Amino acid sequence: EDADYIKICEEYNYLIETIPKGNGWRVKHLYNYNGFWLNPIYIKANLLLHAYFKSHPTDIFLASFMKSGTTWLKALMISTINRHRYNFCDHHLHHHGPQTTFSFLESELHSYPITDFTNMSAPRLFATHFPRTLLPSSVTSCKFIYICRDPKDVLISKWFFMNKIRDKDLPPLSFAEAFELFCKGISDFGPFWEHVLSYRRASLDAPDKILFLKYEEVKEQPEVVVRKLAAFMGEPFTMEEDEERVAENIVNLCNFENLSNLEVNKKGVTKFGKLVVDNREFFRKGKIGDWKNYLTEEMKERIDGIIHEKLKGSGLTF
Numbered sequence: 617e618d619a620d621y622i623k624i625c626e627e628y629n630y631l632i633e634t635i636p637k638g639n640g641w642r643v644k645h646l647y648n649y650n651g652f653w654l655n656p657i658y659i660k661a662n663l664l665l666h667a668y669f670k671s672h673p674t675d676i677f678l679a680s681f682m683k684s685g686t687t688w689l690k691a692l693m694i695s696t697i698n699r700h701r702y703n704f705c706d707h708h709l710h711h712h713g714p715q716t717t718f719s720f721l722e723s724e725l726h727s728y729p730i731t732d733f734t735n736m737s738a739p740r741l742f743a744t745h746f747p748r749t750l751l752p753s754s755v756t757s758c759k760f761i762y763i764c765r766d767p768k769d770v771l772i773s774k775w776f777f778m779n780k781i782r783d784k785d786l787p788p789l790s791f792a793e794a795f796e797l798f799c800k801g802i803s804d805f806g807p808f809w810e811h812v813l814s815y816r817r818a819s820l821d822a823p824d825k826i827l828f829l830k831y832e833e834v835k836e837q838p839e840v841v842v843r844k845l846a847a848f849m850g851e852p853f854t855m856e857e858d859e860e861r862v863a864e865n866i867v868n869l870c871n872f873e874n875l876s877n878l879e880v881n882k883k884g885v886t887k888f889g890k891l892v893v894d895n896r897e898f899f900r901k902g903k904i905g906d907w908k909n910y911l912t913e914e915m916k917e918r919i920d921g922i923i924h925e926k927l928k929g930s931g932l933t934f
């Protein structure tokens with residue numbers, strides 16, 4: 617271990633002793649690190665990211681708040697960027713869960729020796745749930761695709777997911793508690809609204825650097841979004857590709873019904889550092905508005921009120 621790594625471990629230990637903590641969704645406690653609630657392993661990952669990660673100007677990042685459509689976007693991005701490599705009859709995604717196709721920075725950076733990404737070919741793709749303000753400037757100078765979603769659907773999706781992967785020695789997280797925590801901003805990588813705003817502001821400043829998407833918009837016009845992705849990643853569809861209906865093929869391949877019924881997504885697993893998650897947990901319903909089955913009118917009003925207040929002036933609504 618090098619001296620820098622030892623210093624980071626000391627800094628991490630000091631932080632954990634001193635910064636505010638709140639109830640966690642998967643693990644016992646989340647810690648407030650520079651305004652965001654993080655699982656402690658991601659605080660260490662963030663320190664390592666700042667110290668060790670070397671970005672390349674051609675890197676492309678997918679950023680999201682958890683449960684906003686990350687799995688779907690990973691599938692769409694990988695199949696768009698590799699459309700010359702794979703054919704749609706026997707595709708990489710038929711055998712690999714979308715979450716395995718490229719890594720979350722925060723899951724890769726956890727211990728010594730530090731993961732070295734130098735051998736990946738360009739453009740390197742990475743995902744992250746870190747808010748923009750927690751990323752080093754070398755990273756934020758790269759291209760970003762950000763996906764967000766109606767926070768009410770995010771809350772429901774997250775509550776189900778986190779209970780599935782919650783530490784076995786903890787009691788289940790009740791919905792009433794999850795709701796309360798979410799409204800207070802205390803949920804992994806939250807507050808939700810600060811996360812969204814961190815990317816929203818940057819996308820307004822530099823729209824060519826951040827493609828800002830909503831889950832609902834991908835649902836409504838998936839082919840339009842795939843075209844945007846291709847152009848944004850530097851390779852718009854050609855007329856020949858249009859004749860071959862490539863964008864439509866990508867949409868169909870990555871469609872919820874199609875992906876969720878593949879053997880690999882029913883039985884396979886994905887590793888995130890030490891955490892192993894069944895691929896099927898990334899495919900629950902894939903619908904807009906499932907919150908209607910869980911939130912009372914009062915709960916809906918409360919979340920909408922918070923979001924309206926917090927996002928005022930951003931031009932963003934849900």
Ligand code: A3P
Pocket residue numbers: 680681682683684685686687688769772773774776870871872873875898899900901902903906
């Ligand atoms: P629900 O729990 O509402 O069904 P993430 O990928 O960021 O973890 O988000 C997971 C959410 O996206 C889940 O929402 C999941 O069902 C949905 N999802 C996963 N793959 C999808 C796809 N191909 N199309 C639409 N939604 C998808």
